[in-house]
Amino acid sequence: MLRWTITFIIIAIIAGILGFGGIAGAAASFAKIAFFIFLVLFVISLLTGRKKV
Structure with a gap:
């Protein structure tokens, strides 16, 4: 997704x-x-990745 942003910039x-x-x-x-x-999406992946107990 970040590559698309850079491409369009x-x-x-x-x-x-x-x-x-x-x-x-x-x-x-x-x-x-x-x-x-x-x-x-980055924030969501950070939050869901920390739920390992």
């Missing part, structure tokens, strides 16, 4: 440099959503 930067504002905005917003999903 790079696409957004390249599209922004080349002047494609719509594509850059869409890629940046998708990267933000993917990053927050990654954070939620």
Whole structure:
């Protein structure tokens, strides 16, 4: 999931440099959503991994 975020950030930067504002905005917003999903899944995996008794 973090790789997708980095990929879309790079696409957004390249599209922004080349002047494609719509594509850059869409890629940046998708990267933000993917990053927050990654954070939620990471926290959930940390919490469930600590339940070994």
